[in-house]
Amino acid sequence: MYGSHGAVRPAVGRGSAQSPDYCLRGHRLQIAGVTGRYSHYYRLTDITCEVCYALKDPLATWYLIDPTEQYSAEDADTMGLVLVLIPPAMRGGLGHIELWLGGVSVGDIDLRACGPCRRAVLEHVRVDEKYRRMGYGRVLVAAAVARAPGYSWSTTTMDTSLATRAFWAAVGDQVPGDIGGPPNYCTDMLRAAEHTP
Ligand SMILES: [Zn+2]
Ligand SMILES: [Zn+2]
Structure with a gap:
């Protein structure tokens, strides 16, 4: 290869x-x-x-x-491997980071972060089956954490499948906070979630 x-x-x-x-x-x-x-x-x-x-x-x-190098969908290179940020519509809303390879998303992560409350929550990490066990999930988690350095982090409650446990056992050290849930949402996040269908 x-x-x-x-x-x-x-x-x-x-x-x-x-x-x-x-x-x-x-x-x-x-x-x-x-x-x-x-x-x-x-x-x-x-x-x-x-x-x-x-x-x-x-x-x-x-x-x-570099997990801190993130581009808007308009500015992202459609060649190469790049991180693309789709910011939330409101404070505490769901933000989204995608990993593009040749302009196609091969994985993504959802997060909520609130500046005034200095809290952040990781919601879902997905990597296309073909690209798993390559470190892409680790890159996505590092990219999410880089959006809110020094915040208090938590995650949504995880399922107990082997794949999920294997992922977080390998990557959880990237998250400066509580892994596995329940999520520690602030009132802004709860309000934002109510406003989003
Ligand atoms: Zn070696
Ligand atoms: Zn808040």
Whole structure:
């Protein structure tokens, strides 16, 4: 799959300017050796651990996407992998972040955030089946949390399916607050929810 145009590979939500110290298998890159290049398909920097590459590990190459870089649907690049923000219509309303690959949404997350109350709630995370276990959900959660740094976060009540538990067990460390529900809505959020069908 290496070098094949458009191959699905993991994306990891880290600052694009930040170079990682470890690969996805935990190798220290300073010792393992690392190659970074610009991917024209994803329009992101890709990083390859040279040890993982030599061992033919499918996680050898990954992308660095900055979760704070979010575009409006009008301004978003219809090439590459980009985060697109659809802001809420009112305070406490449901905001929406999508991850687009080549102009098509492959995953999204719903959130409510209230500035005056400094509260935020994650509602749903969805990633297309074809793109699961690639780090895309982690990128979406990091993008949502980046919208409201320092807020008190909670999530809606989760189902107990294996897929849901596996996701949050892997990604929950990204959320600075209570995972699993119930959501800690403020009155603005409850009011906004009443106004939205
Ligand atoms: Zn490695
Ligand atoms: Zn509020």
